[in-house]
Amino acid sequence: MTAFFDRLADRIAAVDSVVSVGLDPDQDRLPDEVRDADLPRWEFNRRVVDATAEHAAAFKPNAAFYEDPDGWRALEKTVEHARDRGVPVLLDAKRADIGNTSRQYAKALDSVDAITLNPFLGRDALAPFLDREDAGCFLLCRTSNPGGADVQELELADGDLVYERVADLAAEWSAAGHGNVGLVVGATTPDELRAVRERVPDLPFLVPGVGAQGGDVEAAATCATASNGAGLVNSTRGIIFAGEESDAPFDEAAAAAARDLKERLNEYR
Amino acid sequence: MTAFFDRLADRIAAVDSVVSVGLDPDQDRLPDEVRDADLPRWEFNRRVVDATAEHAAAFKPNAAFYEDPDGWRALEKTVEHARDRGVPVLLDAKRADIGNTSRQYAKALDSVDAITLNPFLGRDALAPFLDREDAGCFLLCRTSNPGGADVQELELADGDLVYERVADLAAEWSAAGHGNVGLVVGATTPDELRAVRERVPDLPFLVPGVGAQGGDVEAAATCATASNGAGLVNSTRGIIFAGEESDAPFDEAAAAAARDLKERLNEYR
Numbered sequence: 001m002t003a004f005f006d007r008l009a010d011r012i013a014a015v016d017s018v019v020s021v022g023l024d025p026d027q028d029r030l031p032d033e034v035r036d037a038d039l040p041r042w043e044f045n046r047r048v049v050d051a052t053a054e055h056a057a058a059f060k061p062n063a064a065f066y067e068d069p070d071g072w073r074a075l076e077k078t079v080e081h082a083r084d085r086g087v088p089v090l091l092d093a094k095r096a097d098i099g100n101t102s103r104q105y106a107k108a109l110d111s112v113d114a115i116t117l118n119p120f121l122g123r124d125a126l127a128p129f130l131d132r133e134d135a136g137c138f139l140l141c142r143t144s145n146p147g148g149a150d151v152q153e154l155e156l157a158d159g160d161l162v163y164e165r166v167a168d169l170a171a172e173w174s175a176a177g178h179g180n181v182g183l184v185v186g187a188t189t190p191d192e193l194r195a196v197r198e199r200v201p202d203l204p205f206l207v208p209g210v211g212a213q214g215g216d217v218e219a220a221a222t223c224a225t226a227s228n229g230a231g232l233v234n235s236t237r238g239i240i241f242a243g244e245e246s247d248a249p250f251d252e253a254a255a256a257a258a259r260d261l262k263e264r265l266n267e268y269r
Numbered sequence: 270m271t272a273f274f275d276r277l278a279d280r281i282a283a284v285d286s287v288v289s290v291g292l293d294p295d296q297d298r299l300p301d302e303v304r305d306a307d308l309p310r311w312e313f314n315r316r317v318v319d320a321t322a323e324h325a326a327a328f329k330p331n332a333a334f335y336e337d338p339d340g341w342r343a344l345e346k347t348v349e350h351a352r353d354r355g356v357p358v359l360l361d362a363k364r365a366d367i368g369n370t371s372r373q374y375a376k377a378l379d380s381v382d383a384i385t386l387n388p389f390l391g392r393d394a395l396a397p398f399l400d401r402e403d404a405g406c407f408l409l410c411r412t413s414n415p416g417g418a419d420v421q422e423l424e425l426a427d428g429d430l431v432y433e434r435v436a437d438l439a440a441e442w443s444a445a446g447h448g449n450v451g452l453v454v455g456a457t458t459p460d461e462l463r464a465v466r467e468r469v470p471d472l473p474f475l476v477p478g479v480g481a482q483g484g485d486v487e488a489a490a491t492c493a494t495a496s497n498g499a500g501l502v503n504s505t506r507g508i509i510f511a512g513e514e515s516d517a518p519f520d521e522a523a524a525a526a527a528r529d530l531k532e533r534l535n536e537y538r
Contacts, residue, residue: 024369026373062370064366067336069339072338072340094365094366094387096363097331098412098413098414100295102333104333105333118390119389120409120421121387121420122414122415122418122419122421124414125412143391145367145391146391147393148390148394150388152389154431157426165420169420213368237369
């Protein structure tokens with residue numbers, strides 16, 4: 001199979017979009033129209049996927065919203081449906097564990113195209129993921145929450161900050177391996193986003209924070225993609241729950257929000 | 270409800286044991302006797318829980334081994350059964366995410382007593398867990414894998430290492446909050462384990478690595494418990510798969526292994 005970042009770059013070119021549509025079907029916010037379905041989260045996701053696929057470079061379900069028996073069934077169906085539509089799926093699970101536990105978690109890559117990982121446990125903990133040549137691995141670098149600074153912006157003895165060192169480590173691990181490592185860098189800290197882009201020009205970014213979190217769209221658009229043409233700007237609630245602020249059906253509202261974000265990003269790309 | 274670390278200290282006193290029994294029912298290693306059950310992982314766990322409860326200060330299922338529809342059913346039944354037996358349950362999930370996703374993950378604390386967390390995203394990401402007064406939160410500090418050094422042992426500008434700073438942050442967050450924060454510090458790096466114990470005498474530790482990973486039993490026994498009497502030393506494969514090296518039924522072999530670890534630890538406590 002072609003490497004993930006090549007598949008992603010092809011997809012971006014084909015749909016002229018770097019938009020990642022987050023699929024977090026919060027059960028407290030599902031519209032009435034899907035509540036009576038056998039699996040409400042799957043029914044919701046199916047309609048969002050169908051409505052937004054033409055604007056989506058990828059779909060990004062967050063594992064937190066599927067962690068119960070019905071949830072895992074809904075997630076399996078969602079992943080299969082998105083991939084049947086030709087859209088890569090990035091599982092936002094922020095995994096990090098060790099040894100045989102990490103190998104167990106890495107089985108998720110049998111069914112999705114890419115995953116998010118937490119670098120705190122180091123290279124060997126991530127090996128079962130990084131060793132999958134055809135999969136994409138986005139390592140958390142500078143996250144979009146204010147508290148991200150607590151650990152990520154600690155200053156090291158050589159003057160670098162922890163998140164800068166993580167970017168360097170990710171670049172090393174990618175170059176020494178399968179070139180399949182990217183970074184998660186939030187749009188809510190645009191100066192840091194631009195600095196990391198300069199530091200590691202070859203690593204694709206997943207940039208969250210442009211929707212409900214109010215991040216910088218221009219910085220996201222100009223920094224997300226690496227030299228290889230791969231990279232993503234994610235919005236979740238701003239797309240999938242756009243219907244809450246609209247009289248249109250929720251899937252039509254989601255499609256309009258995804259198209260709108262695509263066009264705003266494309267102004268700067 | 271009494272705070273988790275008080276409940277744990279009571280349990281440790283009642284069974285004279287700091288042993289945490291890891292429940293990672295790797296489907297490739299389940300004994301033949303449970304393979305025909307409706308839910309093999311639940312049948313396996315039920316028998317391990319029944320056999321080892323008298324030696325267990327806590328049970329620690331790792332979420333990685335339950336991430337599918339049947340798995341979540343098996344986990345729910347396991348947690349309920351362990352708690353019915355009066356044994357606290359620590360979910361080893363190494364969670365860290367932001368905002369509403371973190372709140373979603375924190376719902377796990379409705380059914381378990383404590384959880385492991387990854388500190389890389391900072392205080393605000395962990396708030397939905399830390400804010401639960403009655404729950405225990407074990408933050409990863411120095412993990413038991415060799416690659417743990419990649420990020421955790423980076424030297425900071427003031428000479429501290431990252432994992433030392435994490436220990437300090439955990440102590441601050443606990444003192445400013447509900448006194449419900451502990452640390453995960455591996456027995457495979459006993460010098461670091463002893464140093465962290467001196468640094469933060471009031472934080473209970475979860476010490477992994479004494480079983481299959483070959484960590485230092487004496488250091489684990491002397492360092493696990495904090496000034497409040499709470500702390501755990503975990504073994505997983507060394508207990509639950511002890512039957513692979515034995516002619517005894519798997520649950521009897523697990524009970525013998527749990528008792529043996531308890532006694533080895535109690536020599537030093």
